Amino acid sequence: MIFSTLEHILTHISFSIVSIVITIFFMTLFVHEIVGLYNSSERAMIVTLFCITGILVTRWIDSGHFPLSNLYESLMFLSWSFSIIHMVPKIRNHKKKNLFSAITAPSAIFTQGFVTSGLLTEMHQSTILVPALQSQWLMMHVSMMVLSYAALLCGSLLSVALLVITFRKNMEIFCQSDSLSFLIRPIFFDKIQYVNEKNNVLRNTCFLSVQNYHRYQLIQQLDRWSCRVISLGFLFLTIGILSGAVWANEAWGSYWNWDPKETWAFITWTIFAIYLHTRTNNNWGSKNSAILASTGFLIIWICYFGVNLLGIGLHSYGSFTLN
Amino acid sequence: METPTRRWRCLRNLVVLGACPPNVRSYNAMISGLWNSGERMKPLMMVLDMVNKGVDPDEITYNATRSDSNGSVVAPHNSSTTGKIVLTGKAHEQSFVNGVLKPYIDLSSPIPFTLHSFNSSSPTHLQHEDVETLVEKSDSVQLLKLLKKVPKRVLGVLSNLSLAIGEMGSVAALMALGTVIEQGETPDFYFEKYPEENPVFGFFTWRWVLGLGFDHMFSSPIFLGLLVLLAASLMACTYMTQIPLVKVARRWNYLNTSESIRKQEFNDSLPRASVRDLGVILMGAGYEVFLKGPSLYAFKGLAGRFAPIGVHLAMLLIMAGGTLSATGSFRGSVTVPQGLNFVMGDVLNPIGFLSTPTQDFNTEVHVNRFYMDYYDSGEVSQFHTDLSLFDLNGKEVTRKTISVNDPLRYGGITIYQTDWSISALQILRDDEGPFNLPMAPLKLSGDKKLFGTFLPVGNTDSPTVKGISMLARDLQSIVLYDQEGKFVGIRRPNSKLPIDINGMKIIILDAIGSTGLDLKTDPGVPIVYAGFGSLMLTTCISFLSHSQVWALQDGTTVVVGGKSNRAKIEFPEEMNRLLDRVPELAQISQTK
Numbered sequence: 001m002i003f004s005t006l007e008h009i010l011t012h013i014s015f016s017i018v019s020i021v022i023t024i025f026f027m028t029l030f031v032h033e034i035v036g037l038y039n040s041s042e043r044a045m046i047v048t049l050f051c052i053t054g055i056l057v058t059r060w061i062d063s064g065h066f067p068l069s070n071l072y073e074s075l076m077f078l079s080w081s082f083s084i085i086h087m088v089p090k091i092r093n094h095k096k097k098n099l100f101s102a103i104t105a106p107s108a109i110f111t112q113g114f115v116t117s118g119l120l121t122e123m124h125q126s127t128i129l130v131p132a133l134q135s136q137w138l139m140m141h142v143s144m145m146v147l148s149y150a151a152l153l154c155g156s157l158l159s160v161a162l163l164v165i166t167f168r169k170n171m172e173i174f175c176q177s178d179s180l181s182f183l184i185r186p187i188f189f190d191k192i193q194y195v196n197e198k199n200n201v202l203r204n205t206c207f208l209s210v211q212n213y214h215r216y217q218l219i220q221q222l223d224r225w226s227c228r229v230i231s232l233g234f235l236f237l238t239i240g241i242l243s244g245a246v247w248a249n250e251a252w253g254s255y256w257n258w259d260p261k262e263t264w265a266f267i268t269w270t271i272f273a274i275y276l277h278t279r280t281n282n283n284w285g286s287k288n289s290a291i292l293a294s295t296g297f298l299i300i301w302i303c304y305f306g307v308n309l310l311g312i313g314l315h316s317y318g319s320f321t322l323n
Numbered sequence: 324m325e326t327p328t329r330r331w332r333c334l335r336n337l338v339v340l341g342a343c344p345p346n347v348r349s350y351n352a353m354i355s356g357l358w359n360s361g362e363r364m365k366p367l368m369m370v371l372d373m374v375n376k377g378v379d380p381d382e383i384t385y386n387a388t389r390s391d392s393n394g395s396v397v398a399p400h401n402s403s404t405t406g407k408i409v410l411t412g413k414a415h416e417q418s419f420v421n422g423v424l425k426p427y428i429d430l431s432s433p434i435p436f437t438l439h440s441f442n443s444s445s446p447t448h449l450q451h452e453d454v455e456t457l458v459e460k461s462d463s464v465q466l467l468k469l470l471k472k473v474p475k476r477v478l479g480v481l482s483n484l485s486l487a488i489g490e491m492g493s494v495a496a497l498m499a500l501g502t503v504i505e506q507g508e509t510p511d512f513y514f515e516k517y518p519e520e521n522p523v524f525g526f527f528t529w530r531w532v533l534g535l536g537f538d539h540m541f542s543s544p545i546f547l548g549l550l551v552l553l554a555a556s557l558m559a560c561t562y563m564t565q566i567p568l569v570k571v572a573r574r575w576n577y578l579n580t581s582e583s584i585r586k587q588e589f590n591d592s593l594p595r596a597s598v599r600d601l602g603v604i605l606m607g608a609g610y611e612v613f614l615k616g617p618s619l620y621a622f623k624g625l626a627g628r629f630a631p632i633g634v635h636l637a638m639l640l641i642m643a644g645g646t647l648s649a650t651g652s653f654r655g656s657v658t659v660p661q662g663l664n665f666v667m668g669d670v671l672n673p674i675g676f677l678s679t680p681t682q683d684f685n686t687e688v689h690v691n692r693f694y695m696d697y698y699d700s701g702e703v704s705q706f707h708t709d710l711s712l713f714d715l716n717g718k719e720v721t722r723k724t725i726s727v728n729d730p731l732r733y734g735g736i737t738i739y740q741t742d743w744s745i746s747a748l749q750i751l752r753d754d755e756g757p758f759n760l761p762m763a764p765l766k767l768s769g770d771k772k773l774f775g776t777f778l779p780v781g782n783t784d785s786p787t788v789k790g791i792s793m794l795a796r797d798l799q800s801i802v803l804y805d806q807e808g809k810f811v812g813i814r815r816p817n818s819k820l821p822i823d824i825n826g827m828k829i830i831i832l833d834a835i836g837s838t839g840l841d842l843k844t845d846p847g848v849p850i851v852y853a854g855f856g857s858l859m860l861t862t863c864i865s866f867l868s869h870s871q872v873w874a875l876q877d878g879t880t881v882v883v884g885g886k887s888n889r890a891k892i893e894f895p896e897e898m899n900r901l902l903d904r905v906p907e908l909a910q911i912s913q914t915k
Contacts, residue, residue, distance in 0.1 A: 129704070231865075242858060253737065277484060277487065
């Protein structure tokens with residue numbers, strides 16, 4: 001009982017903190033950049049990270065197994081991964097405000113918002129582990145997979161942002177797309193940020209060359225960040241798939257079964273392998289790679305949710321229970 | 324040291340005199356050397372010389388490491404590339420085609436040499452086609468040369484990145500299709516699901532599914548063929564592209580002009596600094612530093628350049644292991660009631676043509692006990708089977724309690740716990756017995772299992788025989804119903820607690836479970852695991868970035884340039900941090 005209360009409190013704290021962080025982000029964007037506010041938002045993200053860690057740890061102690069056995073827990077872990085990835089550049093001395101936080105922070109809150117919303121309340125309580133899941137590999141395999149999903153999602157979102165900036169050449173269209181993307185999907189929050197960053201610059205400068213230069217720089221930054229984050233995610237995905245294969249050889253008697261979830265993980269792997277290959281050739285340009293990475297965004301979601309929604313294959317546990 | 328120009332002259336004279344046969348390789352080396360040393364006319368003349376001697380222009384390659392400043396040659400971004408010289412008569416045309424650098428020879432401009440060996444009427448407008456036809460005419464030996472060229476051509480085509488990407492994309496698409504189309508159903512299913520009258524997307528009918536083998540996608544010839552093609556591409560790419568790239572990367576090349584340093588992705592200049600101080604600081608940051616006079620070259624993370632080769636080799640290893648698994652395995656599954664035994668060889672079925680049984684197949688497996696663990700809530704937490712293995716002489720060779728995730732391995736054979744059922748109930752009826760009642764699985768929707776048995780009461784020969792029904796979900800508890808189908812009670816096996824049904828006393832002694840075992844031998848596993856290990860390792864190393872730094876002491880200023888193949892975000896920041904630490908030379912030393 002204590003654990004569930006504690007978990008409840010932590011969930012609420014982290015959620016409200018991230019909401020405040022998002023508000024600060026918006027203020028920074030729309031009004032003006034206030035350095036103090038921005039710094040405090042960074043500190044708030046650290047607190048959030050600790051809160052989500054707390055949630056996962058209480059669940060771990062409560063249930064006695066690694067908290068990755070159902071959808072609620074894996075989404076919580078995804079949110080945690082987003083905040084971890086958010087922290088990585090900070091640890092590595094990227095002190096200045098970067099584009100990357102604009103992706104990770106909203107991603108973290110939307111994942112968490114989705115989890116804690118009423119939609120999934122019936123699967124909040126931790127479930128028992130079926131025999132096949134009782135293995136040390138669970139920790140390695142699932143955590144690596146979710147981490148890789150988080151990193152790849154961030155990377156592909158950066159690519160989506162790049163595409164938006166590349167294709168929206170006109171100022172007017174820019175402003176329209178602002179309000180549109182507000183309505184369409186909250187996940188495109190990051191785009192709005194870039195758009196606004198760019199708008200600010202446009203307001204300040206009237207010279208076309210400066211405008212183009214800034215845009216070029218922004219695109220280049222986005223391109224480099226997305227490539228770097230995707231290669232990190234690809235690394236995790238490789239480890240995740242391979243550890244899954246080793247586990248499958250222990251539990252099911254075969255390291256590869258062409259189970260739908262496995263197959264889709266492999267498709268994701270292939271898509272991002274193609275992405276990394278296109279990056280080796282300068283002729284293809286960042287735009288085409290970005291299109292590929294954006295396709296990857298959809299494929300990750302198919303791999304994460306879609307396969308489970310169909311309810312087929314050996315990975316049917318740890319997801320929506322369709323009774 | 325012999326200068327390229329001098330060597331060229333010597334060699335050319337030898338060739339002209341007929342003393343030296345036209346050796347394509349030495350020519351190519353000469354051309355590369357001359358080209359890299361900045362010569363433009365001489366290598367081109369050499370090309371024509373070679374064509375005169377009957378060498379196919381397609382075989383003439385060069386290795387360009389510097390771009391031409393006057394713009395007549397388009398150099399790629401990489402500092403080095405291998406390419407092919409193609410003779411074309413078209414002047415001032417973009418010559419960077421399909422990633423292959425094609426410097427043209429501007430034959431329309433006056434070149435101070437004669438083309439007397441060519442029987443062409445207008446040498447100044449020599450076209451590529453002319454050269455080709457000339458070469459073709461020259462000898463029938465061409466056929467042999469053509470045959471020799473075939474493997475190289477094939478390699479060249481296979482190592483094409485676009486092709487490899489196309490293959491990967493097709494594999495991904497087919498895999499996606501394989502998860503959408505139901506796999507391994509009967510043809511009737513596909514007739515119904517993909518009818519000809521109402522095709523999916525207007526064209527996709529069962530003829531497609533069955534004709535292309537999409538009902539068993541992952542073993543269909545198309546899919547396997549694509550995988551083989553992909554493997555071939557992997558090999559070709561490793562051989563043709565990656566290994567040469569590493570050779571180039573291993574060369575420590577100093578950049579001797581500040582212009583070339585300033586062309587790097589990252590560049591900066593430090594006034595009043597010493598290149599030696601920079602070297603020390605770079606060394607402290609983990610760089611390998613090389614100093615020669617005023618020039619400095621430093622690099623770090625060379626492993627990041629090698630690792631992609633390792634990734635490709637690991638993929639090949641996994642594919643090889645997978646092939647071996649598919650051709651040399653044995654598989655089988657068996658349901659054994661507790662207390663019985665079986666011989667491994669009877670269960671294992673060969674999968675492919677390489678499957679050969681071993682001595683260990685004669686081992687006999689005895690199921691000592693099958694039991695389950697339960698959670699407090701009553702749900703099953705784990706299945707256990709206590710197995711003993713006996714060799715031909717009846718000697719116990721090993722004994723182990725297996726469970727899901729904890730198989731038994733013996734002599735290359737692995738026994739997995741995969742399934743379970745209840746085989747029989749042992750009961751006492753009015754203290755008679757014990758009787759064994761066989762349990763039958765009852766069909767239920769969903770994953771839950773249910774087993775049932777029936778104890779006839781009264782006249783067993785009558786067609787309307789009635790009796791007591793006993794149902795069990797697991798080995799924990801048995802639910803009993805009387806002749807009328809009314810619920811009587813629940814008993815646990817081993818509880819020895821009798822239950823009275825219409826005057827009949829029944830004691831349930833035991834529920835005998837049977838264990839579902841999967842047996843497997845797989846000679847591919849060690850290879851696949853080796854591939855897994857190296858793939859993980861090399862992917863991790865691939866994340867490292869190969870960073871190179873060049874510096875040149877230019878008076879009191881140090882010009883620094885650098886590039887990194889992956890860490891394009893971190894590298895400039897790291898460099899800035901390092902350069903900030905380079906001490907400024909004191910005023911005194913400058914005035915001295």
